[in-house]
Amino acid sequence: MEQDKLLALLSAAVVKFNRDDVIRLCETALNQGIPADVALNQGLAKGMRMVGEKFARQEYFVPEVLMAAKTMYAGFDILKPHLTPKEKKHHKLALGVVQGDIHDIGKNIVKVMAEASGYEVVDLGRNVPVEQFVNAVRDGITVIGMSALMTTTMPVMGKVIIALKQAGLREKVRVLIGGAPVNDLFAQQIGADGYAPDAYQAIAKLKELFD
Amino acid sequence: MVTKYAKVIRLLTATNQELLREQFAPVVFPMVVANYAARFASEKIRQALTDGNRLSELLYHCYRVFDYDLIMVFTDVMVEAEAMGCEIEIPEDEPPVLLQPAREKSRPFTTGREKRLGIVLQATRRLREMVKDETFILVSLKGPFSLACFLAGPEHLLELLLASPEKTDWYLQCALSNQKHYAREIIRAGGIPFIGDPFASGSIISPTHFQRFALPYLKELVDFIHQLGSWTGLHICGDSRQILQLMNQTGAEVLSVDEMPLKSVRTQIGPQSIIMGNVSTQLLETGKPQQVANAAQDCLNSGMPKMILSSACDLATSTPKENVVALIETARSWRWK
Numbered sequence: 001m002e003q004d005k006l007l008a009l010l011s012a013a014v015v016k017f018n019r020d021d022v023i024r025l026c027e028t029a030l031n032q033g034i035p036a037d038v039a040l041n042q043g044l045a046k047g048m049r050m051v052g053e054k055f056a057r058q059e060y061f062v063p064e065v066l067m068a069a070k071t072m073y074a075g076f077d078i079l080k081p082h083l084t085p086k087e088k089k090h091h092k093l094a095l096g097v098v099q100g101d102i103h104d105i106g107k108n109i110v111k112v113m114a115e116a117s118g119y120e121v122v123d124l125g126r127n128v129p130v131e132q133f134v135n136a137v138r139d140g141i142t143v144i145g146m147s148a149l150m151t152t153t154m155p156v157m158g159k160v161i162i163a164l165k166q167a168g169l170r171e172k173v174r175v176l177i178g179g180a181p182v183n184d185l186f187a188q189q190i191g192a193d194g195y196a197p198d199a200y201q202a203i204a205k206l207k208e209l210f211d
Numbered sequence: 212m213v214t215k216y217a218k219v220i221r222l223l224t225a226t227n228q229e230l231l232r233e234q235f236a237p238v239v240f241p242m243v244v245a246n247y248a249a250r251f252a253s254e255k256i257r258q259a260l261t262d263g264n265r266l267s268e269l270l271y272h273c274y275r276v277f278d279y280d281l282i283m284v285f286t287d288v289m290v291e292a293e294a295m296g297c298e299i300e301i302p303e304d305e306p307p308v309l310l311q312p313a314r315e316k317s318r319p320f321t322t323g324r325e326k327r328l329g330i331v332l333q334a335t336r337r338l339r340e341m342v343k344d345e346t347f348i349l350v351s352l353k354g355p356f357s358l359a360c361f362l363a364g365p366e367h368l369l370e371l372l373l374a375s376p377e378k379t380d381w382y383l384q385c386a387l388s389n390q391k392h393y394a395r396e397i398i399r400a401g402g403i404p405f406i407g408d409p410f411a412s413g414s415i416i417s418p419t420h421f422q423r424f425a426l427p428y429l430k431e432l433v434d435f436i437h438q439l440g441s442w443t444g445l446h447i448c449g450d451s452r453q454i455l456q457l458m459n460q461t462g463a464e465v466l467s468v469d470e471m472p473l474k475s476v477r478t479q480i481g482p483q484s485i486i487m488g489n490v491s492t493q494l495l496e497t498g499k500p501q502q503v504a505n506a507a508q509d510c511l512n513s514g515m516p517k518m519i520l521s522s523a524c525d526l527a528t529s530t531p532k533e534n535v536v537a538l539i540e541t542a543r544s545w546r547w548k
Contacts, residue, residue, distance in 0.1 A: 017373065058453070061417045063369040070370065100305045105366060105415075127308070151496060151527035152246070152305070180414070180449065181493060 003034055007043040010075070014047025015054070017067040022075040029079075036082035041118065044075045048116035052200040062105060065199070069112035076115075091174075091210060094136040095145040096124030098156035103149035106179060109199040110145060117203050119143075133160045137169045143206065146192075148179040157182070158190035174209050178202055215280045215346035222517065223442055223464055227482050230516035231547070237511055237518060239542035240487075241495070241535050242525040243273045244285040244351075246306065250528040251276075255304040260286045263333030270334070271341050279539055282342065284334050284402060285351035285525065286327065288409065292353075292361035294318075294325035295389055312364035317385050320392035328393060332400045339401030349444065350397045354408025355428035358386035365410065372420050379424060387428045391435050398441050406432065406463065407446045414449030421454045429461040437462065444487060448524055455479045470523040473513035487519040490538055496527040500537035507541035515545075 001009075006029055013021035022044070029039040051068040054060035060068075095111050097104045104126040114121050122141060124132055133144055148154040157177050164170045174193045177186075187195035193209065196202035213221075215238075222230070222238055243251075248269035249259040259266050266286065274282050289299045289307045296313030318325075323332065331350060338348050353361075359382035360368045371379045394404040410416070411425040429445065436443045444465030445458055451468055452475070458466050459480045467487035468476055476486055490506045491498075498506075510520055520542045526535070 058417075061420070062415045063372045063420065064417075066366055066370050067373050100302070102308045105369075108366070150306070151492060152529075183493070186493075 001028065001032070003032070003038075006032070006034070007039065007046070010039065010043030011047035011050060014044055014068055014072050014075070015050050017064070017071045019071045019074050022071050023078060026075040026078040030082060036079040037084065040076070040079050040083065044072050044079070045116040045118070048072050048113060052113055052203065055198065056200040062109070065109050065112070066105075069109070072112065072116060091119065091142040091206075092122065092140060093119045093143040093145060093206070094122040094124055094133065094141040096128035096133060096147070097126035098146055098148050098153050098160065099127055099129050100156060101148045101150055101153035102126045103179075104147075106149070106199070107145070107147045110147070110178065110202045113199045113203050114145075114206065117206070119206065130156065130160050130163050134163050134167050134169065137164060137173045138167075141173060143174045143176065143209075145176045145178070145202065147177070148182065151181045154179065154181050154186065157192065161191050176202065176205055176209075214344075216344055218280065219347055222485060222519070227516060234547045235516050237515060237520050237542040237545055238280045239520040239539050240279045240281040240283070241277070241490075241538050242283060242285075242522045243270070243277070243279070243535075244283055244525045245269070245287070246528050247526045247530065248273045251532075256306075256528075257301055257303050260301055260307065261327065261330060263330040264337060266330065266334040267337035267341065271338060274342070277535055277539055281347055281349055281519070282338055283349040283351070283405065284331055284338065285407070286331060288353065288357070288407070289361065290327050290331055290351070290353075291358050291386075291389060291393060294320075294328045295358075295362060295385075297361055309361060309364075312367070313362050314364070314367075317362045317382070319385065320389040323393065323396040328396070332396055335397065335400040335402040348402045349405035350400070350402035352390055352394055352397060352404040352406050352432075353386075354406050354411055354425065354445070354447075355383050355386040355390055355432060356425040357408045357410040358390065359383045360410040362386060368410075369416070372416070372424060376423075383424060383428050387432060390432055394432065394436050394441075395439060398436075398439050403441055403443065404436050405444045405446070405465075407448075409448040411454075412447055412449035412469075413451045413454045418453045418457065421457055426457050426460060429463075433462045446487070446524075452476075452479075459484055465519065467519075467521065468523070473510050477513055483517060485517045485519065486514045487521045488514070489521065489523040492522050492524045492527055492530075495522055495534045495538065496530045498534065500533045503534045503537040504541045507538050508545070511542065511545050515547075 010025045176194045177192045194205045196205045245259040246256045249256040287306045296318045298311035299307045301307045397404045442464040445463035446467035465485045
């Protein structure tokens with residue numbers, strides 16, 4: 001099969017959550033000598049970007065994004081052993097739902113989209129203590145993405161930023177925030193570097209910060 | 212003097228024209244629930260979530276201090292899921308956390324006293340004794356879709372919508388059956404079952420999925436509540452612009468909407484449905500009283516007469532008292548032009 005056609009089919013299979021096709025096409029791509037990073041970036045990740053666009057246009061919602069992500073990972077598992085470390089470009093991103101909050105669907109979607117866009121993601125999980133974000137920066141993380149669903153937990157984001165300042169690490173890291181109760185104004189108030197209302201725009205924000 | 216009870220009944224039964232003619236005064240209820248009421252009394256919230264008597268006292272205290280028109284018994288979203296077998300943790304001063312979904316082991320309703328169902332019902336009975344027939348006591352009842360999300364685990368259920376509609380229906384049936392029994396117990400305790408369906412949000416699932424997986428079960432639940440002689444309401448969080456008409460099809464008398472322009476809500480659902488809402492909870496938490504009053508004014512201008520002036524969602528625990536007062540005062544001083 002022609003490379004362009006194969007990659008287009010691979011993207012389409014992610015968009016349609018067709019797991020069997022994704023697995024088959026990834027294997028075919030490797031057999032045909034298509035580099036794994038090309039299959040990832042121009043096939044799987046491109047599919048995920050299309051999913052993100054559909055999400056932004058409200059054609060797709062959370063279930064569709066979750067299914068597409070699952071489908072993408074099925075292909076990613078096949079390509080992973082063949083990826084060379086040079087694709088680990090961009091910045092190292094740590095994502096977490098702040099302490100007291102366990103609503104992590106949004107964070108998980110941002111994770112998928114970020115990985116599909118080539119970022120290296122460290123998933124801190126949910127109910128993440130302030131200190132764990134600070135330690136992540138000590139360990140070389142350059143971007144923190146924090147999320148909260150509840151008005152009761154969103155102030156914790158401000159606490160993380162204060163803790164980063166106290167540890168003298170604030171200049172070493174960019175802080176992005178998201179979640180239902182959060183907005184641009186709140187981001188400014190707590191001194192975050194940016195806010196995104198959904199996963200698609202979170203990735204756009206990441207690019208805006210670094211590219 | 213017209214009692215609050217009579218005022219709400221009038222809102223439920225009179226036509227728009229009649230209410231206009233009477234220069235009907237707005238019904239007002241900022242969504243004060245357990246955690247806010249606990250903080251208001253400078254207490255940690257866990258006791259309010261686990262002790263029916265204390266819960267009733269805290270809610271009663273706020274009702275008396277602010278003198279709004281309704282009472283709502285709502286502790287947290289996990290009550291029914293926990294009773295049906297989900298493992299949860301209740302931190303001292305935070306909302307409960309889902310540790311382990313019940314999945315296939317989801318237990319149907321048995322006595323109505325499992326775990327914290329009994330606490331909610333106890334609080335409802337106590338409040339009924341305290342307020343006598345002064346007003347209605349709304350009691351939170353999870354929508355079948357959201358309950359199914361907790362039973363299966365939210366991400367798992369959302370994937371099932373696409374992967375296995377049959378399995379999704381199994382969870383939904385299980386949830387619906389429980390909620391019918393629980394609704395009956397709520398009514399017996401003297402409450403009005405008030406449905407909250409946060410996962411059926413237009414921010415989470417598509418209108419197509421809402422129509423297929425949320426609407427039929429909501430409709431059956433609402434019909435059942437009506438058969439028991441009660442009215443009901445439906446609150447859905449997030450962006451529900453695309454599902455407003457479907458929400459209206461459930462037959463719930465009151466539609467409670469999150470932050471969105473109320474004018475377009477009114478246009479979409481027509482003049483006869485009662486809208487509950489929707490002053491931004493964030494504005495209530497961080498704004499000035501005058502800003503709250505202006506926002507409340509806008510809501511009333513767009514929504515009256517079939518309207519319960521309220522917050523867009525439940526009040527954040529740190530909402531200043533002055534802002535709650537500003538919301539209520541705006542309703543009290545509002546006049547027809």
